[in-house]
Amino acid sequence: xxxxxxxxxxxxxxxxxxxxxxxxxxxxxxxxxxxxxxxxxxxxxxxxxxxxxxxxxxxxxxxxxxxxxxxxxxxxxxxxxxxxxxxxxxxxxxxxxxxxxxxxxxxxxxxxxxxxxxxxxxxxxxxxxxxxxxxxxxxxxxxxxx
Amino acid sequence: xxxxxxxxxxxxxxxxxxxxxxxxxxxxxxxxxxxxxxxxxxxxxxxxxxxxxxxxxxxxxxxxxxxxxxxxxxxxxxxxxxxxxxxxxxxxxxxxxxxxxxxxxxxxxxxxxxxxxxxxxxxxxxxxxxxxxxxxxxxxxxxxxx
DNA sequence: TAATATCCAACTTGACTCATAGGAAATCTA
DNA sequence: TAGATTTCCTATGAGTCAAGTTGGATATTA
Numbered sequence: 001x002x003x004x005x006x007x008x009x010x011x012x013x014x015x016x017x018x019x020x021x022x023x024x025x026x027x028x029x030x031x032x033x034x035x036x037x038x039x040x041x042x043x044x045x046x047x048x049x050x051x052x053x054x055x056x057x058x059x060x061x062x063x064x065x066x067x068x069x070x071x072x073x074x075x076x077x078x079x080x081x082x083x084x085x086x087x088x089x090x091x092x093x094x095x096x097x098x099x100x101x102x103x104x105x106x107x108x109x110x111x112x113x114x115x116x117x118x119x120x121x122x123x124x125x126x127x128x129x130x131x132x133x134x135x136x137x138x139x140x141x142x143x144x145x146x
Numbered sequence: 147x148x149x150x151x152x153x154x155x156x157x158x159x160x161x162x163x164x165x166x167x168x169x170x171x172x173x174x175x176x177x178x179x180x181x182x183x184x185x186x187x188x189x190x191x192x193x194x195x196x197x198x199x200x201x202x203x204x205x206x207x208x209x210x211x212x213x214x215x216x217x218x219x220x221x222x223x224x225x226x227x228x229x230x231x232x233x234x235x236x237x238x239x240x241x242x243x244x245x246x247x248x249x250x251x252x253x254x255x256x257x258x259x260x261x262x263x264x265x266x267x268x269x270x271x272x273x274x275x276x277x278x279x280x281x282x283x284x285x286x287x288x289x290x291x292x
Numbered sequence: 293t294a295a296t297a298t299c300c301a302a303c304t305t306g307a308c309t310c311a312t313a314g315g316a317a318a319t320c321t322a
Numbered sequence: 323t324a325g326a327t328t329t330c331c332t333a334t335g336a337g338t339c340a341a342g343t344t345g346g347a348t349a350t351t352a
Contacts, residue, residue, distance in 0.1 A: 001231075001232050001233055001234075001235065001236070001237075001238070001241075001244075002151060002152070002155060002228070002231035002232055002233065002234055003149040003151060003234060003235075003236055003267060004149070004236060004237070005148060005236040005237060005260075006148075006308095006309065007309080007310070007311095008309075008310085009148060010237070010256065013256055014250075014256065017255050017256070028327090028328065028329090029328080029329080030328090036250070037249060037250065038310095038311090039310095041311075041312065041313075042311055042312085044329080044330085045310095045311085047329095048329090048330070048331080051330090058328090058329055058330075059318095059319080059328085059329075060317075060318040060319055060320095060327090060328060060329045060330075061317095061318050061319020061320055061326095061328060061329075062318095062319060062320040062321065062326065062327040062328065063319080063320060063327080063328085064318085064320085064328045064329060065328075065329085066329085077259065081148050082148070085148035086147050086148055088147075088148055088149060089147065089149075090147070090149055090150060090151040091147075091150070091151060091156070098147075103183060104160075104182070109163050109279045109280065109282060110156065110159055110160065110163070110279065112282070112284035113223065113271075113274060113279065113284055114151075115284075116270045117267055117270050117271070120266035120267065120269070120270055121149060121263055121266065123266070124259070124262045124263050125259075125263070128259060133256065133259065134255065136255060136258070138259055138261075152339095152340060152341085153340075153341070154340075154341080174296090174297065174298090175298080176297090184341095184342090185343085187342075187343065187344080188341070188342055188343085190298080190299085191300095191341095191342090193298095194298090194299070194300080197298095197299090204297090204298055204299075205297085205298080205349095205350080206296090206299075206348075206350055207295095207296065207297060207298075207348095207349050207350020207351055208295065208296040208297065208349095208350060208351040208352070209296075209297085209350080209351060209352090210296075210297045210349085210350065210351085211297075211298085212298085
């Protein structure tokens with residue numbers, strides 16, 4: 001896949017969705033992992049990243065678990081992916097959050113293309129919150145085509 | 147980078163651009179490689195892929211080289227990337243050209259999001275031809291935001 | 293026939309994803 | 323207080339893949 005998203009980002013979003021579907025409850029890593037069909041230990045690592053980045057709260061000990069640290073409408077999907085996987089841009093030269101210079105940039109005929117791709121990806125992901133996913137707001141929404 | 151494009155795809159497009167800027171001429175791999183700042187041998191592999199996929203023609207021997215096999219307005223960027231790097235979708239479950247089933251698909255709240263991302267990427271790339279890049283049609287075009 | 297350049301295949305290297313593993317620290321219940 | 327539970331933290335390994343290297347065969351030209 002040319003522009004594949006890794007399983008880390010995908011499973012992080014799955015974990016957030018699961019927690020969002022059980023607000024007010026504490027869910028164990030095992031429960032979250034089972035719903036995403038990944039091992040507990042792997043999901044644990046991912047959830048720890050979510051914790052470090054302020055998206056979830058952990059409670060230790062028996063009857064412990066995880067819960068969302070923010071309301072779903074304040075969890076931005078683009079931001080989550082950037083925090084876990086880095087910039088959304090397909091190339092460093094068009095990244096807004098992690099620009100990288102390129103020797104070919106001055107006369108580059110590709111840059112405008114990558115810029116458009118970046119803008120479209122960022123638009124979709126930055127516009128979406130966890131609440132939108134939980135409410136299935138996107139399902140029947142028309143995709144725009146200029 | 148979460149959705150990075152590989153250097154293979156990028157350099158393939160650079161090669162096509164260079165050939166498009168010198169239509170009617172035969173350019174050697176060395177000439178093309180130098181303009182993209184990659185080694186000749188690496189660019190050679192990439193150009194061979196372009197040849198296998200019908201985008202360029204090679205002429206062997208002294209004074210040989212490569213030339214475009216199609217007019218630039220018939221070279222679709224989305225198709226080039228798919229041929230060299232695979233489907234444009236960020237996940238197999240939303241690929242139009244290489245769908246992959248997923249056990250979580252039935253109730254998946256992420257799929258509509260990936261679908262939108264795929265559609266936006268595909269729209270930009272499938273709409274663009276090599277001629278558009280050469281004519282710099284994208285440079286000042288407004289990016290749409292629903 | 294010598295030089296040039298494509299054509300083709302095999303291999304190496306390094307980075308990164310996807311885990312696996314082990315154990316420390318905190319918390320709850322009996 | 324003991325034991326079970328669960329988060330927390332770090333290290334390590336396997337596998338994959340992009341990126342680049344290398345060597346040489348084949349065709350063409352002068």
